[in-house]
Amino acid sequence: MNEDLVYLDNSACTRMDDRVLDAMKPYFFDTFAVATSEFAYTMGVEAKESLEKAREDIASALGCNSEELIFTSGGTESSNLAIKGIAEAKKNDGQHIIVSEIEDFPVLNSAKALEKKGFEVTYLDVDEDGFIDIKQLKDIIGENTILVSIQHANQEIGTLQDISRIGKICQDENVVFHSDASHTFTRVPLSVEDIPVDMVTISGHTIHGPRGIGGLFMREGTPLEKQMDGGFQENNLRAGVENIPGAVGFAKAVDLVSQDENERLEKMRDRLIDGLMDEVPHVTLNGPHEKRTPQNANLTFHYVEGESMTLHLDMQGFAVSTGSACFSRSLEASHVITGIGGDHERAHGSVRFTFGRYNEMDDVIATIEAVSETVAKLREISPLGEED
């Protein structure tokens, strides 16, 4: 990595922390047995214990028992397992599923895959800040509803849903509630002791942990049909040789996140939002001012293309992302920005800045300056620009 690069795409992937690798190393080179060999030899016992220690540490950060947490290959797999596993396990009780229209793709496309198989899916509208209408949710839950999946926070605009209230409603209606917390776990308080949520997706690479590892919290007694068949690993809910270095690295990454760090991210986020809204005309904040993840800022710079922005910023050493069409490869503008009522122009001009451990306030100041100049330049030459 170029030392001068200001990397502001920490929600897509983060730089791994050196201490995470240090924690993983013994499991590459010293204790490399599979955990299921615990019945055969000492190294297997040590491997199994390390896996269970990692599980306990992460479970404790979530407020659950370690028996309620299984490891997967990442947030995508966790959400697939949750949505499809519940649907298959409960299909005789009903075939109606509710998700929000701005869920991340693993939830959204798992729901769509189930729709093709005959399930009925309701995609809840969100308001201009990305919040679902709790009353609408309550009205839509019916006899046939088996699952509600509403994310803890949005991947693009950082909106924090009120999962306590959502969970309470699902509990009252006896419907399983899953929440994708890939973008909040350790960053925003989330204890399943306090919040009546049945399943939670968590992920390691968003918090400077390793890639290829994630987790799924499943409250005791939640029915689930296994999706990955093979051996009896992970309480017979997810087959495959255990990724012990990954699990240990994930636990270390969880341990390294602190309240201080989250407050630092929040300060950078607010400074960036305030700075850009002050200095650049025709800017819209996507997502709410309050109730957003500490690490996320997302703004639309009207009359410019997000893709031009990312490319020009890249040339100046800033890595950011956009909700524009080509970027997402789906050939559609961000479903999140259009979901909150934005038109395609607003989606195309949106830029997401996400903060992590390796960003400094100086980066933020530099980013404000670079973005202001870039927007001004692009508007000068843009056919969309009203300044033309």
Add this chain to the structure above:
Amino acid sequence: MNEDLVYLDNSACTRMDDRVLDAMKPYFFDTFAVATSEFAYTMGVEAKESLEKAREDIASALGCNSEELIFTSGGTESSNLAIKGIAEAKKNDGQHIIVSEIEDFPVLNSAKALEKKGFEVTYLDVDEDGFIDIKQLKDIIGENTILVSIQHANQEIGTLQDISRIGKICQDENVVFHSDASHTFTRVPLSVEDIPVDMVTISGHTIHGPRGIGGLFMREGTPLEKQMDGGFQENNLRAGVENIPGAVGFAKAVDLVSQDENERLEKMRDRLIDGLMDEVPHVTLNGPHEKRTPQNANLTFHYVEGESMTLHLDMQGFAVSTGSACFSRSLEASHVITGIGGDHERAHGSVRFTFGRYNEMDDVIATIEAVSETVAKLREISPLGEED
């Protein structure tokens, strides 16, 4: 790891090669972006290029185009995707699937999961060395058959099936042929240019590569229903943030295996088998003398329990595995040993020794001695022992 430990369970998991970690490091700390950010900034382009370079290197070792190889979280996921993905894609053409009765659990239990959903599965018998009957396969393929999945080599007894002939039959009958090559990839020649196989499962951690990464070869034009929904990664066949460090480490692990190494493993294998059969009475070799993987030896020491063997050997610093009941956690004796006609006693007394890069011929000599002594001691005290 205890420096003195003789680790002979390399088929379950191998010690990672230090050079694999060296290859992975830049993707933890320097080029850590997701590959889909290639449209936004330079680091994304570099990430994407590294992923594609890893894919090309592994594809070239398999003899396929890089477009025909997708990355997964491991061999288990690859086999699940192959079996279920084909079954869903071709269910209107037929619902009959053929596997061998000694397949590894990802294939076997994926087939069983499909059986529950209404597919018909034939579990082919194997002979006393673990070979399927090619004529029987030919007879059983019918109008309704959509998929044949026969492993390249067996996970417990190392038997190498004649996948060229099997592939030819499937090709003639116009049936998709999948083969689990987790235990042969790079160890036994396998080029999909020469062998008419449509899908191949490969894995990284069996050849001193990282855990949490595997691959699936899919011949161009093979229909497949995506199993992991989410983003458009991996040619829109497998969603999830790309595990680039894992892919790069996998490619490095592939590169590090040499013909010389495989011949070295073969020599250790043969020395162990010959030594034990010479020095220990009442021993049966499980699997064939010829046509077995270079790294696998599996023997039944009659009148002793495999579990007692593993524990006593562990105390002396030897890590091996057994096909005995408790070890497998399935509460059943090895389906492989019973599959080749062995009774439960033969399964319970079976011990698997698998060799890897970090074993030396001296280890083999020491193992022969330790096993001989242990078997003699156990038979002295064993209620099963005829010497009693």
